[in-house]
Amino acid sequence: MPDFKTLDDLNDIAGKRVLVRVDLNVPMKDGQVTDATRIERIAPTLTELSDKGAKVILLAHFGRPKGKPDPAASLQPIAFAAETTLDRRIHFAADCIGDAAANAVAEMADGDILLLENTRFHAGEEKNDRDFARALAANGDIYVNDAFSAAHRAHASTEGLAHLLPAYAGRTMQAELEALEKGLGDPARPVLAIVGGAKVSTKIDLLMNLVKKVDALVIGGGMANTFLAARGTEVGKSLCEHDLAPTAKQIMIEAAESGCAIILPVDAVVAREFKAGAESEIVAIEAVPADGMILDVGPQSVVKINEWLDRADTVVWNGPLGAFEIAPFDAATVAAARHAAHRTGEGLLVSVAGGGDTVAALNHAGVADEFSYVSTAGGAFLEWMEGKVLPGVEALATGR
Numbered sequence: 178m179p180d181f182k183t184l185d186d187l188n189d190i191a192g193k194r195v196l197v198r199v200d201l202n203v204p205m206k207d208g209q210v211t212d213a214t215r216i217e218r219i220a221p222t223l224t225e226l227s228d229k230g231a232k233v234i235l236l237a238h239f240g241r242p243k244g245k246p247d248p249a250a251s252l253q254p255i256a257f258a259a260e261t262t263l264d265r266r267i268h269f270a271a272d273c274i275g276d277a278a279a280n281a282v283a284e285m286a287d288g289d290i291l292l293l294e295n296t297r298f299h300a301g302e303e304k305n306d307r308d309f310a311r312a313l314a315a316n317g318d319i320y321v322n323d324a325f326s327a328a329h330r331a332h333a334s335t336e337g338l339a340h341l342l343p344a345y346a347g348r349t350m351q352a353e354l355e356a357l358e359k360g361l362g363d364p365a366r367p368v369l370a371i372v373g374g375a376k377v378s379t380k381i382d383l384l385m386n387l388v389k390k391v392d393a394l395v396i397g398g399g400m401a402n403t404f405l406a407a408r409g410t411e412v413g414k415s416l417c418e419h420d421l422a423p424t425a426k427q428i429m430i431e432a433a434e435s436g437c438a439i440i441l442p443v444d445a446v447v448a449r450e451f452k453a454g455a456e457s458e459i460v461a462i463e464a465v466p467a468d469g470m471i472l473d474v475g476p477q478s479v480v481k482i483n484e485w486l487d488r489a490d491t492v493v494w495n496g497p498l499g500a501f502e503i504a505p506f507d508a509a510t511v512a513a514a515r516h517a518a519h520r521t522g523e524g525l526l527v528s529v530a531g532g533g534d535t536v537a538a539l540n541h542a543g544v545a546d547e548f549s550y551v552s553t554a555g556g557a558f559l560e561w562m563e564g565k566v567l568p569g570v571e572a573l574a575t576g577r
């Protein structure tokens with residue numbers, strides 16, 4: 178593990194302004210948080226710092242608002258939810274830099290917790306712009322990164338700040354890295370990876386290396402559609418990034434050369450609309466109608482996935498197999514999650530899963546507690562699996 182400082186190295190912090198990068202990119206529906214796992218996981222760091230009298234100033238992103246303010250991506254509703262989950266008062270400021278932030282920080286008493294508005298409302302965040310990082314740093318004396326799940330992003334609040342302020346890993350950052358090292362540092366083989374979800378363009382590249390590290394890769398969710406289209410299968414109106422077909426083809430070539438089996442859906446649950454109560458049908462993967470959307474992998478695919486789970490000694494999973502938020506498109510994810518949990522309970526499988534929505538899906542299936550380890554991270558966890566040192570983690574070791 179990179180040699181970084183932790184909260185154990187942080188003394189005499191009463192009255193100090195501590196900027197804490199957390200991940201509050203939580204699943205939401207109709208303005209309500211539907212899975213609070215990421216909020217729960219930041220509790221140890223926040224309570225420790227607050228109880229020691231620090232002024233705890235939270236930096237976080239939500240969604241992908243493209244560098245400008247977007248009310249739909251405000252962190253305000255998450256501040257309310259966090260108050261309930263953490264049982265602490267959480268103050269809120271309408272911007273993460275400038276007067277709004279500075280004034281809110283100036284009003285803080287020792288031990289207070291303040292959440293600043295979405296860092297991604299400023300273009301400098303994702304560009305890791307030095308001036309933007311300096312504007313963030315102006316409100317802090319110390320920087321703590323507790324957002325392991327965003328540590329694969331070299332952004333101002335996840336990387337840049339570590340070079341401007343004395344930098345420390347938070348308790349969750351530390352715990353995630355220790356748990357992944359313990360569970361997957363030298364994984365029992367065969368290792369099966371399951372990758373699904375919707376973040377196709379940001380996750381597809383990392384499959385190129387992942388296929389060299391694992392023995393088999395199940396591809397489901399929106400990710401599968403891009404692979405199906407790349408091999409010439411009609412996917413109708415499904416979520417699909419057709420321009421990534423060359424990348425998908427190259428991944429399939431790399432997998433064949435590395436001896437990694439690629440398992441794509443053989444059937445699908447298809448609907449014309451993505452809404453509760455929409456009519457759906459199960460079709461063979463070659464028979465997806467031109468006006469249909471693949472919203473889940475089908476039952477025959479689940480049989481295949483479960484057979485691969487039976488052969489595996491370790492499974493790593495990021496991304497639901499279908500649009501699990503709406504029934505019946507949760508069926509495959511729930512069935513495979515329960516099968517993995519059952520084998521874990523029998524002592525036959527080490528199961529590690531991660532990602533904001535993946536954790537929500539495991540909670541929905543009622544099996545999150547039965548997995549060997551559940552990480553808050555999806556993309557970051559897969560990049561860690563690739564063997565990469567994540568920029569947010571590296572900066573803690575090389576920063577101030």
Ligand SMILES: Nc1ncnc2c1ncn2[C@@H]1O[C@H](COP(=O)(O)OP(=O)(O)O)[C@@H](O)[C@H]1O
Pocket residue numbers: 373374375376397398399416471472473495496497498499500501502531532533534535536554555556
């Ligand atoms: N076939 C599909 N079509 C559209 N969306 C899908 C499909 N399968 C899964 N999804 C969506 O993927 C989202 C989760 O993806 P992602 O953010 O990559 O996962 P995680 O947060 O666990 O890393 C969920 O909201 C789910 O509805």
Ligand SMILES: O=C(OP(=O)(O)O)[C@H](O)COP(=O)(O)O
Pocket residue numbers: 200202240241326327330376379531532533534553554555556557
């Ligand atoms: O939710 C996140 O990642 P995940 O979907 O891979 O679990 C993180 O908050 C990173 O968000 P991003 O993928 O918009 O940079």
